[in-house]
Amino acid sequence: MSPKIINILFILTLLISCNQNSAKESNKPKQSDSAPKKETVKAPVDNIKPSKGKKILVGYYDDYENLPQLVFDSVSEREFNKLKASKFLRSIKPKQKGNDFYVETAVRTHTFKKYKNYGEPKNWYGYQLKGIYPALKLFVLTKNSTADHLGFGELFLLDSVTDHQYLISSIGDGSVETPIPSPNNQYFVYYDNTMYELQNSDIRILKINDKENPEKYLTEYAYFNSTEFAVEQIIWKSDQCFYVKGYKQIYDESSGQWFKEFKYYRTNFN
Incomplete structure (x- = not known):
């Protein structure tokens, strides 16, 4: 060729x-x-799945285990009654539509199912908005459900500014009681009474830090496990001192009735 x-x-x-x-x-x-198109982000209806890094779990027992334990002293009823409980939550009536209600932060609008009986398979299920801490700009919500006639719940705080959600680990089956902020919003104290014990309770403290680092905004600080009393009420006296109205359940054989026997305690911490 x-x-x-x-x-x-x-x-x-x-x-x-x-x-x-x-x-x-x-x-x-x-x-x-x-290239993916940007879409408006909305919280799922049935559970909370915020974007990565926005859901922070706090209050695990393992995280408290190596921290200082609170020490309580007995005080008189008269001393306890000198204290005045502060109103730390403001009620809010959210926007609603059908079975949903809406909570708006600076970042997005969250959609939550109302707590009600939806029939099988979920039965009683949903969320409840308990209010907002005005100074801290935190919404307080609980998620509740039932299964086999047992109730389950968890409590979380939704930051109206950063949109971070702080899920406070449940101690028992239900959610913990609403955290109570100290007078100058330096700490939260919260508790849970053991459902199956007459005079057991857990008291825990979270430190409130700077919001410039939202992932470390709430950190475990101190705790107390009581086998002597359940908690009826907690009142702060200062940012490092609070009082507890505790009780034991006593059964009166003559009347066949249970009644509460109250005792009062105080703790100071640094």
């Missing part, structure tokens, strides 16, 4: 190869077509 013919065949081969590559490139999707 002559060199001229070889050159012609080589040029034809190059042209065919270039055309094929051009066709492949034209069939590829353009970057603007394949």
Whole structure:
């Protein structure tokens, strides 16, 4: 075969190869077509699944185990009654539609199912908005459900500014009691009375930190486990001192009735 013919065949081969590559490139999707479109983010109806890094779990027993234990002293009823409980939650009536209610933060609007009986399979299920801490700009919500005639719950705080959600670990089956902020919002104290014990309770303290680091906004600080009393009421006296109205359940055989025997306690911590 002559060199001229070889050159012609080589040029034809190059042209065919270039055309094929051009066709492949034209069939590829353009970057603007394949890039995901931004959509408005809404919280799922049935459970809370915020974007990564926004849901923070606090209050696990393991995190308290190596922390200082609170020490309580007995005080008189008269001393306890000198204290005045502060109103730390403000009630809110959220927007509602059908079985849903809405809580709006600076970032997005969250949609939650109302707590009610939905029949099988969920039965009683849903969320309740307990209010907002005005100074801290935190919503307080609980998620509740029932299964086999048992109730389950969890409490979480939703930051109206950062949109972070702080789920406070349940001590028993139900949610813990609403955390009570200290007078200058330096600490939260919360408790849970053991459902199956007459005079057992857990008292825990969370330190309230700077919101500039939202992941460390609430940190475990101190705790107390009581086998002597359940908690009826907690009142702060200062940011490092609070009082507890505790009780034991006593059964009166003569009347066949249970009644509460109250005792009062105080703790100071640094």
